[in-house]
Each structure stands twice: as C-alpha cells, then as structure tokens.
Amino acid sequence: MSASYPLSSPSLRRLVGYARVSTEDQLNDAQVDELKGAGCAVVHEEHGSGASRTRPVLAKLMRDLGAGDVLVVVRLDRLARSVSHLLEVIEHLDKRGVHFRSLRDPIDTSTPQGMFSLQVLGAVAQLERTLIAERTKAGMKAAKARGRLAGNPGLRERRPEAVRAVAAARKRAYLEELITSAQTWLPTVRRLRPQHSWDDVVRILNRKGHDWTVERLRRAVHHLVGERLAEASLIKRSPKRPPEHRLMTLVAGIAIADPDLTLIEIGQQLERMHERPPRGGRKWQASSVKALLDRARQLGLVTSGPMPGS
Known part of the structure; x- marks a missing residue:
C-alpha cells in the first residue's frame, strides 16, 4: 500500500x-x-x-x-x-x-559531517559482528566442554516445527538477498523476457559482470513473481524463433543492456559468446551487426535513437 x-x-x-x-x-x-x-x-x-x-x-x-x-x-x-x-x-x-x-x-x-557519522556507524556494526562471533565461539567451546552438541536440537531430532522454522528463515533470507541485489539485474531481465530465452538472458547478464546460471536465474525470477515483486509475464515460455531471428534478438539485447557499445564492440561480444554471423564464418563485421540491429529497430525490439558507431 x-x-x-x-x-x-x-x-x-x-x-x-x-x-x-x-x-x-x-x-x-x-x-x-x-x-x-x-x-x-x-x-x-x-x-x-x-x-x-x-x-x-x-x-x-x-x-x-x-x-x-x-x-x-x-x-x-x-x-x-x-x-x-x-x-x-x-x-x-x-x-x-x-x-x-x-x-x-x-x-x-x-x-x-553526515559521512563521518556514517563511518562511525560502520565501525559500530563491525564491532557488533566481531563481538557476536566471539560470543558464538565461546558458547560452542563451553557447550563442547560440558559434552553438549552444538546446533539446534530440534533439527538434530528432525522435529517438524523446527524444520519448518528453519525453512521459513532460509526463505526470508533468500528473498531479502534477491530484493537487495535485484536493482543490478532485474531491469535487464524485464527488458529481455520472455522474448529472449533464459540462456540468452544469462549470457548477456554475465557479460556485464554477473555470475548467473540458467537454473539460478529462473529460480530467482520465479521467487520474485511468487512474492508479487515481479511480473508474471517474465516466466512465460519463450517463443521458438528461427536462427537468424535469434541472432537479431540477441544483438538487440546486448545493445539494450549497454547502449554505449559500438557495432564493432557488439560484434566482439558475439565472438566471445561463440556466436557465428548469419552468413557463416567466425568474424563479425560491423555491417552484419548493423543489419540485425536495423531489423530489431523495425520490429520495435530496440527504441529509436542514435545508431552505435562502427
């Protein structure tokens, strides 16, 4: 609300x-x-x-x-x-x-002055983490000396309520981690899905410095959709496309993810991704990238704007 x-x-x-x-x-x-x-x-x-x-x-x-x-x-x-x-x-x-x-x-x-106060808070947080770690180690050492096993006794005994509580805590922690990091990857997913396959989305994200696998990314997006923090359309099945259409959407995705790239730099990314040009060979020419990008613009996959230079 x-x-x-x-x-x-x-x-x-x-x-x-x-x-x-x-x-x-x-x-x-x-x-x-x-x-x-x-x-x-x-x-x-x-x-x-x-x-x-x-x-x-x-x-x-x-x-x-x-x-x-x-x-x-x-x-x-x-x-x-x-x-x-x-x-x-x-x-x-x-x-x-x-x-x-x-x-x-x-x-x-x-x-x-505000930044100084923030630095003080950071030092307090670090001290707090250190004290908690020291208390945890001391408690485990004392429990071991008394012959007690460390950890949650409810989990060791597989009590249903303890298992459910741990599962719920892990789910909350996972969701919080996704929310914290979503600003760095979810906008790209929103631009590319479901028109692009999960494989293509992962490759584009990882070219920007991420470390996703298809399984982890799909799980993350499904989780956000389930919590109503992302659109359900993101997890729809991608349409089957002919090979050249796939190259066109892949070039469009790279251009959208990094609008400052030149045609040559887009071609270099495609080569590093082991994608071959439509007419065969291994070397991408600026003209081949431009042709695919022109088609993507005509179909509305890329918004109008200055064409990347060669």
Whole structure:
C-alpha cells in the first residue's frame, strides 16, 4: 500500500520521502507532515514490519531513484531493521549517485559531517559482528566442554516445527538477498523476457559482470513473481524463433543492456559468446551487426535513437 504527495521544491536536488508504519491501522500522517515540511517533492508510504526487509514500496522506490536524488526518512528505524541493513541500503544508493538523509539523526550523506557519522556507524556494526562471533565461539567451546552438541536440537531430532522454522528463515533470507541485489539485474531481465530465452538472458547478464546460471536465474525470477515483486509475464515460455531471428534478438539485447557499445564492440561480444554471423564464418563485421540491429529497430525490439558507431 502506498501513497504519494507531490510538493513543489526550489531545491536543485529532488527530495523523496519514505514513511513506514508497522500495521495497517496506524497512520503515517505525522511522518508525512514532517517529510513534507522538510521539502520532499514526493512522499511514499508503506505498511510493514521493521523486522523484515521485504518491502515492495521501498524496493520500487530504490529502482526509481536517480543520480542527484535524496532519499529522506524521519528516523533511521523507518528505513532499516539494523545497522548492517542500513549500511547496505546506503551503499546501494551511493553507487547510483543517490544521497540519504535522516531528519532526526545526524546522517546526511551529502555533507562531510553526515559521512563521518556514517563511518562511525560502520565501525559500530563491525564491532557488533566481531563481538557476536566471539560470543558464538565461546558458547560452542563451553557447550563442547560440558559434552553438549552444538546446533539446534530440534533439527538434530528432525522435529517438524523446527524444520519448518528453519525453512521459513532460509526463505526470508533468500528473498531479502534477491530484493537487495535485484536493482543490478532485474531491469535487464524485464527488458529481455520472455522474448529472449533464459540462456540468452544469462549470457548477456554475465557479460556485464554477473555470475548467473540458467537454473539460478529462473529460480530467482520465479521467487520474485511468487512474492508479487515481479511480473508474471517474465516466466512465460519463450517463443521458438528461427536462427537468424535469434541472432537479431540477441544483438538487440546486448545493445539494450549497454547502449554505449559500438557495432564493432557488439560484434566482439558475439565472438566471445561463440556466436557465428548469419552468413557463416567466425568474424563479425560491423555491417552484419548493423543489419540485425536495423531489423530489431523495425520490429520495435530496440527504441529509436542514435545508431552505435562502427
């Protein structure tokens, strides 16, 4: 559930607010008023527990924010459930050129003072992880000295409730991992599926530095679709295409994934992927790539724009 409140702002930066409450019967009015008063151009509302990172409104907002934007919250606990989660979110925002500000905390990543406070938080998080690890090791050592087995006794005895609890925890952790990383790969999947096969999508993603297999990518997308965080159309069966049509859609996918590539660079990628030109041989010419890209434009697979240079 979300709502947006447009507000004019003279700031050069676009301030975007995020408000969250724990239950459906609570109201965000106080948070919304404070965020609007701080100059937020838009305020997004979400209802959800602070103990979970599964927040569709926040996930969509993270995808929509662009370089120069500032994500604003009233308090840090409205955004993150822990210091480590907060640092993950801010790190992702920073990679996209997005700043973060908390109105009631000394955190504003657009200022040196705010960055210093963030570094302090990072040191605290590292200390927290170290102390937890040390306590865990000490506890295991003490249990072993008393003759106790480490681990969950319910799992050792295969109690159904313990097995279900562990399975649910693993599912939550997996979903949180997908949501955290989705901004780096899901947009490409959305552009290519279901017109392109899973094999082609994986090859294009891995050329951009990912490390997917077809099985893992299909599982990830199916999981997001099941949680209604991605469109069901992504998992539809790909249509069967003749070989030349497949090359055309593959060239279109590469061009969409990296619009700055030249025709020669697209051909070099195809050679590294061991794809052969339509007329045979192993070497891709710029003219062959251009012909396929022209057809892709005519069919609407690639939006109009400047043709990559040779």
